[in-house]
Amino acid sequence: ADDDRHGYAIVTEVRTITDGRVTLGTGTLYGALERLLDSGHVVIAAEETVAGRLRRYYRLTSDGREALHAEVARQEQLTAAVRLRLTGGA
Helix, strand or coil: CCCCEEHHHHHHHHHHHCCCCCCCCHHHHHHHHHHHHHHCCEEEEEEEEECCEEEEEEEECHHHHHHHHHHHHHHHHHHHHHHHHHCCCC
């Protein structure tokens, strides 16, 4: 969310921020990126050829940033509900 990234950099960032608990496969990543492109949540910010292969850099759009914040809030609400249940709350 904080910078333009190509696919491998996204995989690496996800692995880093989750302390290795989440590893994205290429099929999962590029399928998700296609859906995000189709929905307008990301755009292709740049393209370059590296070692004969096309490398695309993706950028989160303002709509994508709003969706990300909404998803974070949803996950926080779920986490709070689970914590409440685990501590014997209603």
